Amino acid sequence: MNNLVILPLIIPLITGIILMFLKDHVRLQKTVSVISFLITIGLSAALVQTVYKKGIQMHELGDWPAPFGIVLVADLFSSLLVFTASIVSFCCVLFAFRSIGKEREKFFFYAFVQFLVTGVIGAFLTGDIFNLFVFFEVMLMSSYVLIVLGGTKIQLRESIKYILVNIISSALFVIAVGYLYSVTGTLNMADLSVRISEVNQPGILTVIAILFLIVFGLKGAIFPLYFWLPGSYEAPPASVTALFGALLTKVGVYSIFRTFTLLFYHDQSFTHTIIGYMALLTIIIGAVGAIAYWDIKKILIYNIIIAVGVILYGVTLATPEGLTGAIYYLLHDMVIKGALFLLAGAMIVITGTSKIKEMGGLIKRHPLLGWMFFLAVIALAGIPPLSGFVGKLLLLQSGLETENYTFVAVLLISSLLVLYSVMKIFINCFWREPRLSAEQEKGSTKGLLYPPFMLLILSIFMGVGAEWIYPYVAEAAQTLSDPSIYIHSVLKE
Amino acid sequence: MEIVMSIVAGILFMAATYLMLSRSLLRIIIGTGLLSHGAHLLLLTMGGLKRGAAPLLGEKASSYTDALPQALILTAIVISFGVTSFLLVLAYRAYQELGTDDMDKLRGNENHE
Numbered sequence: 001m002n003n004l005v006i007l008p009l010i011i012p013l014i015t016g017i018i019l020m021f022l023k024d025h026v027r028l029q030k031t032v033s034v035i036s037f038l039i040t041i042g043l044s045a046a047l048v049q050t051v052y053k054k055g056i057q058m059h060e061l062g063d064w065p066a067p068f069g070i071v072l073v074a075d076l077f078s079s080l081l082v083f084t085a086s087i088v089s090f091c092c093v094l095f096a097f098r099s100i101g102k103e104r105e106k107f108f109f110y111a112f113v114q115f116l117v118t119g120v121i122g123a124f125l126t127g128d129i130f131n132l133f134v135f136f137e138v139m140l141m142s143s144y145v146l147i148v149l150g151g152t153k154i155q156l157r158e159s160i161k162y163i164l165v166n167i168i169s170s171a172l173f174v175i176a177v178g179y180l181y182s183v184t185g186t187l188n189m190a191d192l193s194v195r196i197s198e199v200n201q202p203g204i205l206t207v208i209a210i211l212f213l214i215v216f217g218l219k220g221a222i223f224p225l226y227f228w229l230p231g232s233y234e235a236p237p238a239s240v241t242a243l244f245g246a247l248l249t250k251v252g253v254y255s256i257f258r259t260f261t262l263l264f265y266h267d268q269s270f271t272h273t274i275i276g277y278m279a280l281l282t283i284i285i286g287a288v289g290a291i292a293y294w295d296i297k298k299i300l301i302y303n304i305i306i307a308v309g310v311i312l313y314g315v316t317l318a319t320p321e322g323l324t325g326a327i328y329y330l331l332h333d334m335v336i337k338g339a340l341f342l343l344a345g346a347m348i349v350i351t352g353t354s355k356i357k358e359m360g361g362l363i364k365r366h367p368l369l370g371w372m373f374f375l376a377v378i379a380l381a382g383i384p385p386l387s388g389f390v391g392k393l394l395l396l397q398s399g400l401e402t403e404n405y406t407f408v409a410v411l412l413i414s415s416l417l418v419l420y421s422v423m424k425i426f427i428n429c430f431w432r433e434p435r436l437s438a439e440q441e442k443g444s445t446k447g448l449l450y451p452p453f454m455l456l457i458l459s460i461f462m463g464v465g466a467e468w469i470y471p472y473v474a475e476a477a478q479t480l481s482d483p484s485i486y487i488h489s490v491l492k493e
Numbered sequence: 494m495e496i497v498m499s500i501v502a503g504i505l506f507m508a509a510t511y512l513m514l515s516r517s518l519l520r521i522i523i524g525t526g527l528l529s530h531g532a533h534l535l536l537l538t539m540g541g542l543k544r545g546a547a548p549l550l551g552e553k554a555s556s557y558t559d560a561l562p563q564a565l566i567l568t569a570i571v572i573s574f575g576v577t578s579f580l581l582v583l584a585y586r587a588y589q590e591l592g593t594d595d596m597d598k599l600r601g602n603e604n605h606e
Contacts, residue, residue: 081589130565137572144579160518163580167525168513170576174532174569181562182539258526 005059005074008044015115026105033110037090044083051079052175056489067191073127076476081124088246088338091451096239098447116142130187147236158235165228169218174209201266209264220252221280231302238345246338261480276316280308283414290421294356296344307333317398323477325394332387339455343373351440361434370430381419387462498538505531518594529573533566
């Protein structure tokens with residue numbers, strides 16, 4: 001019983017409710033948002049430290065014991081994700097202060113961001129599979145509103161498709177939970193894990209596992225289920241895309257990690273092989289898209305898909321090092337995707353377009369933006385002093401140890417293609433002859449560069465200070481690779 | 494009884510899939526309605542349809558029906574109700590702005606906003 005677990009979840013919720021009453025007071029809305037995010041970040045940092053020192057923390061809602069009530073469980077994996085998610089969303093909101101515009105601010109923009117964060121953090125912390133569904137819906141409904149808020153034609157068109165795909169995947173989630181309940185008779189994840197290992201995962205449970213893979217794959221955009229993502233993420237403003245790109249797909253990936261390390265790990269030769277191939281194809285499809293387009297947003301969106309594939313393969317490596325690498329890469333990717341989308345947003349503010357061929361020579365008047373973009377680019381590709389390197393190195397190492405040479409080859413080649421695709425943006429937009437004179441620029445970057453700067457500092461710290469972060473991530477991977485630790489601390493047997 | 498209910502849910506899923514693959518947006522929304530009906534019926538069926546009293550302790554019966562799936566369905570119903578009303582309003586707005594409910598004509602490219 002520990003109230004610290006529920007606080008990072010309840011503070012954004014209460015803030016969202018308060019913000020709904022402050023419709024016309026934009027300044028007050030901003031102040032309240034900042035204060036609430038600072039509190040959330042502080043509390044989630046405290047949560048990480050507590051879990052690291054004292055082991056898995058949990059909160060039984062309403063004092064009902066574990067299999068009967070809903071529990072919130074914070075192991076190191078979920079609390080690290082909560083911490084990173086709150087930092088990234090804080091930076092996205094800071095970016096929105098300058099870029100989102102009065103029209104959207106007056107129509108509950110900040111309130112919906114808070115509800116989105118509530119859904120994401122809730123999905124990370126919950127220990128109950130139906131409660132996971134509910135938090136998914138909290139997150140998705142806020143994302144529906146954020147994607148359409150403003151009501152331009154492209155937003156209306158893309159949001160219809162986005163909502164349809166998510167309604168179908170939510171119905172599949174309900175169906176999968178129904179099947180799982182009829183086989184096992186419980187909804188608590190730890191209890192489910194115990195019961196599944198008692199019957200040693202017969203065929204029907206493997207079918208349900210694949211159904212869950214389809215559901216979470218639709219949320220997380222893995223290969224044949226990624227088709228909705230490129231269009232939908234292009235429609236909303238930059239700060240919303242950054243929020244989505246950094247958080248939403250990662251919740252799907254987190255759920256796959258949770259279900260396939262805690263619940264369905266008995267028939268690995270079947271399920272994990274399928275996940276492995278899907279992950280490889282996801283990387284390939286993402287790489288094809290990333291090099292094909294001459295549009296900043298499209299290139300970065302396909303880079304999300306590549307990263308999802310890379311992280312997902314970590315589940316199939318099933319060694320503590322492989323999981324460590326995947327978690328490290330997951331944390332790094334949330335930070336760096338946030339930074340990249342915000343920097344791209346700043347470039348679009350300056351030039352008024354997202355087409356690479358209509359930009360050029362931005363570095364003349366915006367050197368800071370240019371070099372920050374360069375840093376973000378090499379961090380994304382995994383150049384040694386920066387954060388992308390450690391995760392990829394660990395993944396490569398365990399790929400070689402478990403003799404998954406295809407994965408190693410695909411990962412290395414994809415890193416090259418990622419570097420090419422984002423370097424293409426850098427060379428064509430920042431070098432060459434300037435296209436726009438100072439008067440022709442559509443907007444200024446005043447105040448827009450602090451949030452991505454904070455994320456970049458974090459990214460550099462994650463690379464240079466890997467020695468401080470590694471023990472946390474390794475501990476998180478340890479808990480993931482041994483489900484009994486999770487089960488014992490939830491069910492207290 | 495579970496067999497009959499499973500077949501009915503299957504027919505609902507079939508109709509929903511057919512409707513969601515059509516061109517008119519309104520038919521697609523009707524399809525999502527049928528899909529959620531199917532999912533909720535399936536949840537009820539999977540919880541077991543054994544005979545028992547309604548889950549009210551005042552009934553003083555020897556056995557009750559399982560209360561958990563009913564709570565799950567109630568939650569899922571209000572969620573899908575919220576999402577459906579949002580989608581209906583969005584479809585109305587999109588019809589006003591874009592002037593079509595044909596999904597094929599909604600497929601845009603970057604050139605015309």
